[in-house]
Amino acid sequence: MTDAAAALAALRDRIDTAGSLSIADYMAFCLSDPVHGYYRVQDPLGRSGDFTTAPEISQIFGEMAGLALVQAWRDQGAPGEVVLVELGPGRGRLMADALRAARAAPAFLEAARLWLVETSAPLRAAQARNLAASGVSPRWVDRFEQTPEGPLFLIANEFFDALPIRQHRRASDGWRERRVALVDGALAYVDGAAAAAAPAPEAADAPIGAWIEICAQGRDIAAAVGARLAAHGGAAVIVDYGYDASLRSQAGWKETFQAVRAHAYADPLAAPGAADLTAHVDFSALAAAAQAAGAAAAGPLPQGKWLRRLGAETRAAALARARPDQAEAIAAGIGRLTDPREMGVVFKALALTPLNAPAAAGFEGAEGTAR
Numbered sequence: 001m002t003d004a005a006a007a008l009a010a011l012r013d014r015i016d017t018a019g020s021l022s023i024a025d026y027m028a029f030c031l032s033d034p035v036h037g038y039y040r041v042q043d044p045l046g047r048s049g050d051f052t053t054a055p056e057i058s059q060i061f062g063e064m065a066g067l068a069l070v071q072a073w074r075d076q077g078a079p080g081e082v083v084l085v086e087l088g089p090g091r092g093r094l095m096a097d098a099l100r101a102a103r104a105a106p107a108f109l110e111a112a113r114l115w116l117v118e119t120s121a122p123l124r125a126a127q128a129r130n131l132a133a134s135g136v137s138p139r140w141v142d143r144f145e146q147t148p149e150g151p152l153f154l155i156a157n158e159f160f161d162a163l164p165i166r167q168h169r170r171a172s173d174g175w176r177e178r179r180v181a182l183v184d185g186a187l188a189y190v191d192g193a194a195a196a197a198a199p200a201p202e203a204a205d206a207p208i209g210a211w212i213e214i215c216a217q218g219r220d221i222a223a224a225v226g227a228r229l230a231a232h233g234g235a236a237v238i239v240d241y242g243y244d245a246s247l248r249s250q251a252g253w254k255e256t257f258q259a260v261r262a263h264a265y266a267d268p269l270a271a272p273g274a275a276d277l278t279a280h281v282d283f284s285a286l287a288a289a290a291q292a293a294g295a296a297a298a299g300p301l302p303q304g305k306w307l308r309r310l311g312a313e314t315r316a317a318a319l320a321r322a323r324p325d326q327a328e329a330i331a332a333g334i335g336r337l338t339d340p341r342e343m344g345v346v347f348k349a350l351a352l353t354p355l356n357a358p359a360a361a362g363f364e365g366a367e368g369t370a371r
């Protein structure tokens with residue numbers, strides 16, 4: 001049996017015994033099942049993989065993120081021992097670039113204990129390889145909550161979009177959850193029973209036909225990060241594609257569950273375990289969870305604006321001067337990350353800090369914008 005056939009067979013068994021699955025349970029199976037999960041068995045990144053991320057496109061992304069964390073560390077009195085965390089580090093390029101840029105602040109590197117939150121064995125191995133030259137030895141955990149207490153400096157890029165969401169649609173007779181079932185032997189979406197109450201308070205006024213997506217795991221992690229920042233200080237920067245809930249109504253209350261395979265969009269039900277499944281990140285929900293835990297939230301800012309404010313274009317010009325043979329590639333890379341027609345606007349950055357701390361670098365004037 002091929003891997004894809006084995007994954008489908010396991011899923012059928014599950015549905016046969018337990019009934020239809022929520023989208024969250026379906027996503028969790030497809031991405032994280034220990035035997036069949038997408039992230040457990042392969043390296044999905046890069047040109048030959050299914051998708052490419054900002055740190056794989058340009059070293060400047062990780063450099064800017066690293067310098068922003070160093071700035072926050074300085075702003076908060078340069079504590080002598082800090083917990084440096086990356087959620088979902090992929091191949092480790094972001095962190096390798098961040099640590100290289102942070103060499104300008106050797107005391108930060110001395111203070112930093114690096115923790116990588118990663119469930120994928122192949123990606124942990126890639127992270128170890130790519131961080132070998134950094135001089136900082138990482139430790140790995142499966143979940144953020146397993147990292148130690150202490151001042152927290154955290155970065156996450158394209159992590160929250162991979163966490164399972166539940167989807168609900170407002171039908172004429174109430175809210176119905178979308179589920180995955182077997183219909184004539186094939187995986188298909190079906191509607192759950194109608195519920196009178198909205199699945200989240202922010203959906204109460206949604207029109208008929210509206211979708212709402214709820215990422216409980218993302219909210220829990222944002223709350224845990226917010227609580228840690230409130231108790232011990234630090235800063236967290238979360239970058240991903242997503243939306244600000246205040247714009248959700250303007251955007252038409254769309255659903256954003258998607259599959260990407262070999263750099264193209266695919267049917268999320270077509271190849272369980274063999275395609276990346278994601279949903280756009282609800283930044284307002286993450287901000288609200290962190291705020292409820294006692295932290296401040298700023299943004300989300302469009303990625304292009306955030307990177308420009310951090311000096312990404314100046315850095316690109318300096319790199320191009322140092323490597324004239326690479327000038328075109330450097331300009332193309334930074335263009336992809338900042339251009340509003342590419343990743344500059346769809347991708348956004350959210351900053352979390354303690355209530356009394358200065359704004360994170362790049363977020364000056366954006367304090368308190370997240371609801």
Ligand code: SAH
Nearest residue numbers: 039053088089090117118119120157158162
């Ligand atoms: N940040 C990287 C990789 C993004 S891909 C980059 O920008 O290139 C998503 C990453 O999150 C992968 O490393 C994946 O293995 C990890 N991941 C996905 N779901 C996870 C979970 N529930 N817990 C921990 N890591 C997870």
